[in-house]
Amino acid sequence: MPTITIDPITRIEGHARVTIQLDEQGEVQGARFHVTQVRGFEKFCEGRPFTEMPALMARICGICPTSHLLASSKACDDIMAVRIPETGQKLRRIMNLAQITQSHALSFFYLSSPDFLLGMDADPEERNIMGVVRKFPQMARDGIKLRQFGQRVLETLGGKRVHPGWIVPGGVSHPLQAEQRDQILAEIPEAIRITHSALQWFKGQIENFRVEIRSFANFPSLFLAMANSSNELAAYSGWLRFVDANLNIVADHITGTNYQNYIGEDCNDDSYLKSTYFKPLGPTEGMYRVGPLARLNMCKSMGTPQANEELAEFRELERHSVLSSFYYHYARLIETLFSLERMRSLLNDSEILGKNVRAHATPNSFEGVGVMEAPRGTLIHHYRIDQNGLIESANMVIATGHNNLAINHGVLQVARQFVKGKILEQGMLNRVEAVVRAFDPCLSCSTHAVGQMPLEIQLIASDGEVLDQLRR
């Protein structure tokens, strides 16, 4: 069978490739998204003291270490059966919001904006962050400033930008100082201005991307996200809820103790990334999406005034749920606005400088599950320990795993739309990549790269003849 291979996919977090299978007539028959690196964290943490897990798990990734730190600490909280002091909870929430801000800024401004600003068909030599710097310097300055803000908050709270500490089982390691709070608060108005500016710009561009909106993983699916009793966007605490494409609740009040009744995990021969699915429907029908699009579809309110106004406008895109994955980008900007507003209200909370920020305990349970919303979607850490507090088994269900079936389905949809005949075009190649990029998959690429990674796509006939080839 003729196969097109895109290897690696660029401007995503990590290394992956896509293969597209053509039939004898040259029509797209199938498509697969493969993650080609193995990390092995679930295995090599076995035997380690559970208290080491937050620091170990943060090393899974250089982009979202804070999310793993939080989910891991929550799993350890569960093992210790502790109640986190109120101030400790709020400080953890601020850390999570800063993580969402910096990660969404990276995704939108650095990774995806070249497609929006320079066009899907632009020369790949130009369609990158440097192209944006040259042609849209204000947008580039805004992106740098917004990400810088998020990282500075992480550094202020956690001691460093990448792999910060501070969040520990039981709460956070030390209280917030008044000058740290004031420093963060002083920078929020500018960050909000930048986010509004990006939102206005993006909304003005939507008409230019009608074809992509129609074909970028635009299909009915289930959605999974955290929920709470107020039906506001839940980023840190709550329970899990599945809704269908019409926003009907199909499963609710799923917690750490019963998530495995609802979430199944499949291993694939051609990828190191597991595929998860809604267990009651099975792996074929149980595809769902997580992340900003799922969260905005599910919540009734963002919980902050400016983000609420944006949510109302976002809702006007569709009658029920917003189904096109192209709108992940839009949802990311609204979530950034929410994060900044919520961060400000938490920092202005009268208890935020409180000294009681950590609870101490020894293990009170042999099992613990931590669930929270990472920038890319729902993140679950599940640990079992032995009598000595050593890890017996660990299971991590990450956002990109939740989205894996939808990414595959999306790649197929976009390939069918754009891959035509025996001639490959850069614009086609980029659209196949861009649908993956819309999900902002994080494949844990914290290793310092040596050398330049090539991108190659080949169109191979059934007799093995190379019909066309593109290389970057």
Added chain:
Amino acid sequence: MARVLLVGYGNTLRGDDALGPMAVERLRPQLPDTDCVTCHQLSPELAQRLTEYDLAVFVDAAADGEPGSASVQRLSSETAKRASLTHHVQPATLMMMARTLYDRSPDAFLVTGAGADFANREGLSQNGRKAMDEICRLVLRLILERT
């Protein structure tokens, strides 16, 4: 007095790739008036920071060259090549970003030390240690000559 930024980057868990951060940590006490930064990899946010300095010295490991040797290269914003990967931003790219976005970039140099072993481990190889001595000598000379 000239404001100097010294940036050492590399992965401290990949053998000689740690040359940059380790050299900067060794030099830090000898350069009290220099701002020292160590990081895994360079990111676009550093472009803005560069504009606050008169001189920037980047320190990195190299996989090519005679193991144990080190070399200096002057950087300019014009030497930047394509930069599609945010995970792998080059110093020259940062210089170009600083010049284009903020209309200012410092005098800048890249000091590279040729490593020999980039396996998954902490600590330098024998050639790596030799390269670090060379790096430190070159960086000190560069900074002391210009401040």
